[in-house]
Amino acid sequence: MSNPLDNRGNLPWSEPLVFEKSSSGHPGYQVVNENPKLRPEELIPEKLVRKNPAELPELGEPEVIRH
Numbered sequence: 001m002s003n004p005l006d007n008r009g010n011l012p013w014s015e016p017l018v019f020e021k022s023s024s025g026h027p028g029y030q031v032v033n034e035n036p037k038l039r040p041e042e043l044i045p046e047k048l049v050r051k052n053p054a055e056l057p058e059l060g061e062p063e064v065i066r067h
Contacts, residue, residue: 022057
């Protein structure tokens with residue numbers, strides 16, 4: 001049985017990971033606060049709030065779709 005993660009026999013090029021295509025300061029979305037009186041920081045319990053931001057790739061929507 002072949003290993004589905006084995007790259008031999010597949011197409012001859014390698015696709016960069018989304019993390020490799022990421023560029024800092026280029027998020028693919030922007031959340032609009034519909035109600036400025038409500039602050040998400042006040043709604044989420046402190047023990048569930050991240051101490052450091054998540055290390056997610058920053059790509060525009062076209063790059064995400066192409067990937």
